[in-house]
Amino acid sequence: MTLQDVLLSVVGLVAVAGGVAVVTTKQLVRAGLWLVVALGAVAVEFLLLGAEFAAWVQVLIYVGAVVVLLLFAVMLTRAPIGRSSDLDRPALPATLVGAASGLGLAALFVGVFGQFQVPAPAVGTAERIGDSVFGAWVLPFEVLSILLLAALVGAIVLSRPAAPAPQDASADAVAQGSSR
Amino acid sequence: MSIPGAGLGKGLAVTLKTLVTPSTTQQYPDVAPELPPRSRGVIALREENCTVCMLCSRECPDWCIYIDSHKEEVVVPGAARPRQRNVLDRFDIDFSLCMYCGICIEVCPFDALYWSPEFEYAEYDIRDLMHDKDRLGEWMATVPPPPPHDPLGEPSKEETAVAKRASAS
Amino acid sequence: MIRPVIPLVTAALLFGLGAYGVLRRRNAVLVLMSVELMLNAVNLVLVTGDTMRERVTGQVFALFVIVIAAAEVGVGLALVLRLFRLRQDINIDQVALDDEPRTGPPFAAPALADARSGAAAGAPTLDGEQA
Amino acid sequence: MTWDVILRVALVAVAFLTLPLIVGQTEHKVMAHMQARLGPMYAGAFHGWAQLIADGVKFAQKEDVTPRAADGPVFRLAPAVALLPYLLVLLVIPLGPGDLVGQQLDVGLFFVLAVVGVGVIAVLMAAWASANKYSLLGGLRAAAQLLGYELPFVLSAASVAMAAGTLSLPGIVAAWQPWWLLWQLPATIVFFVSGLAEIRRPPFDMPIADSELVFGYLTEYTGLRFAFFLLAEYVGIVVISALTAALFLGGWHGPWAESVGWLWMLLKTGAVAFVVIWLRVSWPRLREDQLQRLCWLVLVPLALAQLVLTAGVRVALG
The missing domain is CATH 1.20.5 (Single alpha-helices involved in coiled-coils or other helix-helix interfaces)
Structure with missing residues (x-):
């Protein structure tokens, strides 16, 4: 593990944690704020992968515009402070599909690229x-x-x-x- | 057809002009304010002139003047019988009620009340704003002399009276 | 040296979370957020692919995806607001495709912080029409 | 190398802490004199120079109130989110020729545009988490405002980047020539106006609009958190002024630029900040729909026309 690996892992964890919060939180506006965390972490991953331009476009468009639009829409429709009880459908099919696609893809990537190493990219x-x-x-x-x-x-x-x-x-x- | 944005430019010009014009604010506690003559600061009492006629107290719109007195017999040598005289016991003005209308000073027939320009008598306790006759008397020292007569204005009553008497004789 | 497997696994997990969210969530805006997560997972894969192949094609595609996402959100939110105007609710379970606008006065009371929301009194809500 | 980085970050931090105070004090005094007043005169003996420090001490002593109905964590986090983007932007603004910049960044302009836009999220957080309808209205106004000004803001910045042929801020300043003042004039105006809307300064302070919305998204804030928002506003002035100066007014260019270039940059920034204050004193607040009209019908077409002009001149010059 090099330093970049550690940073990538940490930021990746932040992104996944943010994503988990987005899809599980019971509070509408908080979901949008957690989305900022997840998308920001992905932008940092871009930076670490040497895609500086893509990272700032990500921040500009996603964090600056898309999330603002989403929050705007949430607040325009119905955004109580605190928990909402009617946000979710039954969990089982969603869990199945989500876990299958996520873990399946992850297993595939680990299987194919598990020990693969590339030189650290220069800042593009x-x-x-x-x-x-x-x-x-x-x-x-x-x-x-x-x-x-x-x-x-x-x-x-x-x-x-x-x-x-x-x-x-x-x-x-x-x-x-x-x-x- | 006016130029679009002319009003905006005018606004900017006004504020810029004010910016470069020296401000005339007086820094009050450091610099004594220049008060105009006849400033209504506090009411002063010349106790000797007061005859306890109660006009001021009765005319006061918010009833902030309190007067107590008693009668005293004064034996005047050579007179047939002793005279009665009003003696002032209490003359208080409650400046927490006073609205500085000046009616009391206007109606006083014997020039016992005066305007003084002193205004720095704020208190921490509202009850201390009740000035008794001693305190009101102390303000007399700050009463400015009456302004000189306007040279182009009408002459005062006294002057016309004196002139009339002189011409009559 | 870096291991591309780390961002790739991150991307896979994000994609799974997004898929979970799209199927699980009932609120239209939350579904849109989940879609954004999936798109971001794809972007991450594309950019990681660049790192492995030392090209910029993936980044270009990621940029395209971001732009498309912005367009998608714009249209999607317009739809959501339209839906909210018609039905005072953005619960996608309740929308039949041949749905007629709800009859009656469009501003029935439950549009705002209603009993179901369980929110604290005075929670800030606005209705879409006034905006 | 490490010391170099630490020194740069420390200098940026110092700028972050002092420049907003200077701008704030200037606002106090300039605004006062424009209104035929004197402004603060007592704190710090000489013309009230320490007024903002006194204000800071006062804010620190105030009670930190979180309304009971508010969403606590979001409410408490919002001031920090408001401050952070501007701090990051200060890192990449070039102060002088050569290497006088916090952090060289190849896509600096893009970074700046991206990060400045994040500030509005703090506004939305504060607005929504306050559990106050005036706050929420202010936040919605801020979001609606973002949709209006973001496009002309980016377009006008793109024009100067196209003229200079680089996205790096020092690169743009280095490529600047005096005749750009004329050539890029529409872009300058568009950038400055939309920058004003970006930092929600009068005449575009509808999200705060104290006469309509109490204090907009700041209504429920007290003490240090309120002070943070105020600081964010003044850092915002510094950032927008510095960006306008660097992108359009030539940054460090001027006589003896090699030695006193940083002074030129600071002077230009100060001049733009003065204009920001001047506009606040002179002009009334726009309505939200007037801002949208201004942005979409005036600024965006102007910025697009400027882009065409810039591209044309670039092609003509080879």
Whole structure:
């Protein structure tokens, strides 16, 4: 075990512990905060693996934007302080699938890469990634931009209040329209 | 058509101008404030002038003047019978009630009450704001002389009276 | 020297946790959070793969995944808020695909900190419409 | 090597502890004089220079209250989360030419943008954990604000990174030329405005909005935890001012930059911080929807146009 191994293990443990808390906590907003811990730990793993750029993108997009959006949504809907009792479904199928996929994959990785060692990566620069993105992967990149645009438009359309109800609509529709 | 943002710029200009203008704040405990004449600080009592007519006490809107007195016979030599005179026993002003309207000073017919500009008589106990006649008398020393007459204003009653008498004779 | 098996196992466990969460959780936002965990596990595998092969292809893919995740969360949360507006609840068990909007006044009392939440009185809740 | 690292971290810590106090004191005095007052005059004898120290002592003596309905751990953790990102950002801001920076980072700009954005999580934590509707409203405003300003913030920073051809902060400052002041002017304005929104300073202090929301997400905080939030606000001013100075105003560039470059950087940072204070005194608070309108209809198009311009000039210059 080298120093990097130890750090990777510790940070990995933090990530897994955060993940466990996300899927088991009974408190809605705390789940979001634990998600910050898990995602932040993954970002640190990226750093340790030499993927500096990916790490900061992870922090910027995930911790800075995605989690904020999630927390925002949680608070906009229903976020009591303290435990909620109706968050979970029956445990058995989920446990089975989760344990099978997680432990199975883990066993597979251990079996294949168990004793595999690679030299510690140098800290990567943004330049190589830029070359790669705008060289080999420029077409997927452009497709991704279109996807983002479509998602943006879709989100706006979805969250827009419905058009005002016509005059002869039922009382129900009027009640809904007036409440907006 | 106004330039967009002109108002914002004006706001910035105003604050910047105020910033470079020296502030005129007086640092009160270090620097004595320059009070205007006729400042209403505290009410002073000239006890000798008081005849216990009770006008001030009765006119006071919040009833903060307390007066007690008794009558005394004064034998005046040469007079047929002794005169009666009011003697002031108590003259208290409760400055925790006083609203500094100055009506008592206005109505006093014998100039027994005066405004003094002293204002530093705060107390830790509200009961200490009740000033008795001795304390009110001490304030007399701080009463400023009356301001000189406005040279362009009407002459005082006394002056007109004297002038009239002189012209009549 | 590092052992890539460590981040890989971390990723596998995170993925398992995410899968568990997606199946276990009833609240739509919590399901989205679990999906994020799974996506992150995949990212971790991709970046670890880079370390083993000394290329940046995996990182590029990880970036793509992150961007897609952001888009997914945007649309997903729009859906969740829409659902909340219609039903005052984001419990995904209660949503039938041919569901009609709940009739009656849209702001029935139980929208906020209701009895089921078991929250302390005055727990901060808002309804979506006003935002 | 190790000593070098320790020295750098210590210097950054000193900057972290002193610069916000200086900015805070400047705010006291400048704001007072802009309102035709004198401001603090007594603490520390000469023009109240020790006022903030006195404030700190006062805060330390206050009772630390956690409301009964609050989510205790989250409530208590939030001030630290608010402070940490700005401390990390200070590490990578270049002070002078050569190696005068806490930590050289190849993707420094990206790091800064990523970490600064984390601060809003502290706001959400504080807002939600307070169990107070005004706090929650403040937090929601802060989150909504983030959605507005984050995009122009990143886009305008991307413009200058594109102009310099590097993501490293010292690299950007080194590549800076005086004519960039004109060329990057729209980006400067966009960055500064969205930076103001980022640190929730007036005129973008809707999450606090004392006239509407009591004190927004800070309503329930007392004592040292409140002081931490205040400190975070002032460090935020330092960070945004220093970033604006480094990215757009040329950082250490100026006469005799080799020897007194750090002084130029500090002066420029101070000048920007002064503007931040000046705006607070002069302008009224925007409404939340006005901020969204400003961000999406003015700042984002402006930043995109600037990006096009930057790319065009870069291509034209070869």
